[in-house]
Amino acid sequence: MRSSMKTPVSVLRLPRGPDPNSRGFDPNSPRFIALCPTTVPSSSSSGSADEGEQRLRAELRERFLRTLLLMTGKRVRFDMHEHVRVHARFGASDIDVLNLQVSDLETPLGVQREALLRCQDVIACSFEA
Secondary structure: OOOOOOOOOOOOOOOOOOOOOOOOOOOOOHHHHHHOOOOOOOOOOOHHHHHHHHHHHHHHHHHHHHHHHHHOOOEEEEEEHHHEEEEEEEEEEOOOOOEEEEEEEEEOOEEEEEEEEEHHHEEEEEEOO
16 A cells, blocks of 8 residues: 655754754853753742643644644745835744745845745734635
């Protein structure tokens, strides 16, 4: 019986880091330490409130990641600062979701075949599912 191949997930390859076997994730770098704390900060509130907030954050994160998966390969409209609206085909995001890789980016100045959009420049995005 022949099985069908599943759709591959887009991966954005990072440049090699200081360690020859790494992909740019130096655990001693200030960026890694700032983005990936080793301990969860404690709070003085009750445990059930913390669990509820953690559950809500996990649900929101999962919905966001599912949205990124749905956007892959689709034409997306990005609303950016200074009232700029661009259209592009969404490809992938980096692991920190700081940059978005897009193709056929249509800007007021012309079309770029491949581009990276900084997430801090994007106010909103929309696409048809």
